[in-house]
Amino acid sequence: MTVPERLIDAATRLFADKGYERVAVQEVVEHAGVTKGAMYHYFGSKDDLLHEIYGRLLRLQTEHLKKIAAADGPVTKRLREAAVDVIVTSIDDFDAAKVFFRSMNHLSAEKQREVRAERRRFHEMFRALVEEGQQDGTFRADVPADVATYYFFGSLHQLGTWYRPDGDIPPGRLAEHYADLLIHSLKA
Template sequence: MVRERILACAVELFAANGYDATSVQQVVARAGVTKGALYHYFGAKEDLLFEIYHSLLADQLARLDAIVARKADPATTLREIIRSLAETTSENSRAVAVFSREASRLDEERWQTLRAEWRRYQDTVRGIIRDAQESGVFAAYASPEVISWAIFGVNTSMPTWFRPDGPKKAVEIADELADFVLAGLRP
């Protein structure tokens, strides 16, 4: 609970002020904890930035694994993946925006950890598309890479245009995106 509060406060401050302009002391004050409490959970300010996205990515990977484990048909699986991405991105839009803007602040080791996790996500989605194309369930007009980039691009850009109080809910946008992608994959 304390750990999550510290992370939430770091997201708020990094989103409002930027990573460089936010001090550990500001995070501590906003979270209502001591520096010792912060350092109990995070060894450095950079650990906060890493964990902001790492925790989201871990959730997305867990959801992806659960979707794939259901062994539904490829269209249903891809639709559920798109929904999951849209939901987690919209629910964590500030964290996604912070990471998009501040990722270059991470050291090489942390960056490689996130890249490996993201690569596993991408490879799983691309494998679903590729297998369905090879079996004739999906058309092969575009490569799995291009199709996945379209899906991921819409989702990672959500913090710049999606508004929770807007005319459409994240799930409605996800369903429209899934309809669009799946129409293009119809043999």
């Protein structure tokens, strides 16, 4: 593994465990087995590490969502797939996801804007699926698509606070339950 990869890995694990603010740069570089200077050679600042962690997961999930949304098939199926996928990929890289859910506030203002914009696009693609279902009568229209989307993502973003991938409920099953609850809550 290259030095930047080792750094991202160590940072992801530590930030997920203790939260961004509670992790010293010193700890990250020790875990990565390099020196502080090396870290600052590759990353401009501590919050650059955070940004990179976000970027990776967000890019992956956005790609997936694009494909799923653009596929053929009934909207219910596509929305369910989208929901399952975002949960499964979040749990696949659960440390990154935890960091993502918990530490965005610690990004610099500028990077926060950038990430927010990307997150916004993700939100809107997802919401568009809900709206599509509302327009063709598959989903109830008496709850705003935006609110339903926030409702679902809210649940997703709290996963890090309680879910344990190696506990009673395996990731796939959890994803099915969550997708199920979403679809059910919207069924006309």
